[in-house]
Amino acid sequence: MVTVAQTDLQSRTRRIRRHIVNMVYGAKSGHIGGSMSSTEILTVLYDRILKHDPANPAWAERDRFIMSKGHCTPLQYAILAEFGYIPVEELSTFRQKGSRLQGHSVLGKPAGVENSAGSLGMGLSFGLGIRLGMRLRGQDSHVYVLMGDGEQQEGQVWEAAMAAAHHHVDHLVALIDRNGIQNDDFTKNTMDSAPLEEKYRAFGWEVRTDVDGHDLAAVEAALTWARDVRGKPACVIFNTTKGKGVSFMENNPNFHGAPPTDEEYVRAMEELPA
Numbered sequence: 001m002v003t004v005a006q007t008d009l010q011s012r013t014r015r016i017r018r019h020i021v022n023m024v025y026g027a028k029s030g031h032i033g034g035s036m037s038s039t040e041i042l043t044v045l046y047d048r049i050l051k052h053d054p055a056n057p058a059w060a061e062r063d064r065f066i067m068s069k070g071h072c073t074p075l076q077y078a079i080l081a082e083f084g085y086i087p088v089e090e091l092s093t094f095r096q097k098g099s100r101l102q103g104h105s106v107l108g109k110p111a112g113v114e115n116s117a118g119s120l121g122m123g124l125s126f127g128l129g130i131r132l133g134m135r136l137r138g139q140d141s142h143v144y145v146l147m148g149d150g151e152q153q154e155g156q157v158w159e160a161a162m163a164a165a166h167h168h169v170d171h172l173v174a175l176i177d178r179n180g181i182q183n184d185d186f187t188k189n190t191m192d193s194a195p196l197e198e199k200y201r202a203f204g205w206e207v208r209t210d211v212d213g214h215d216l217a218a219v220e221a222a223l224t225w226a227r228d229v230r231g232k233p234a235c236v237i238f239n240t241t242k243g244k245g246v247s248f249m250e251n252n253p254n255f256h257g258a259p260p261t262d263e264e265y266v267r268a269m270e271e272l273p274a
Helices: 004-027 033-037 039-049 073-082 088-093 123-136 155-166 196-202 216-227 262-271
Strands: 064-067 143-148 172-178 206-212 234-239
Touching: 004 033, 004 039, 004 073, 004 088, 004 216, 004 262, 033 039, 033 073, 039 064, 039 073, 039 143, 039 172, 039 216, 064 123, 073 088, 123 143, 123 155, 123 172, 172 196, 172 216, 196 206, 196 234, 206 216, 216 234
Parallel strands: 064 143, 143 172, 172 234, 206 234
Antiparallel strands: none
16 A cells, blocks of 8 residues: 555655656766666655755764765755755756766765765775764764665775674665666676675675665665664665666666667656656
């Protein structure tokens, strides 16, 4: 049974996907596929879980969200617009000269962006450092790090995973968007990182796996579980579909980093009614 609150979230996720398509189409560049696969994850995180204040983005006690898969800024900026950090109208400046909204995230541009990202695989290390600093200051805020499954091929991810478990760093949550595609091919063809859940458990993490990343209730339950883990870091592995929401983009490596054509744009917007 879908609740009224879930219906509101469904409407919001559809608006966010419209923002994503509009931004990438307008800029004629950008990453649609991985932005669409993580939409429900971030929508629920910001709406139900994350401790944050758009009116005071520098609030010292806030939770931190780290976008490790930093090319998926269309989603990040759309989220920030939906939750009041920036005007929705600013989204039209995506990847334009002089805009704050660049193709890869830049710390503080705009407020609410907590890390700079270019090369993949650095977000978990960054998030670990932030959480260790919080612990030294006696703060119990959380750090949530969103990674792609292609990132799991990076050695730095596993160095951070090992260090986080060794230091018993709780309130650190790794969110893995397992959509099965990286760049222009499927991850299993590039370098298969399965079984991810067994690897994270072996490294000393609490793990919740095979969560439907497009089921709002399942996402909320998993994020709530992760928030409450104590004594060690937590990892949630979401099964998602790259390009989710637009039929011809779904599970299609061609839409990792390519904009839609004029005809595809019209079709996409028809499939994402306002």
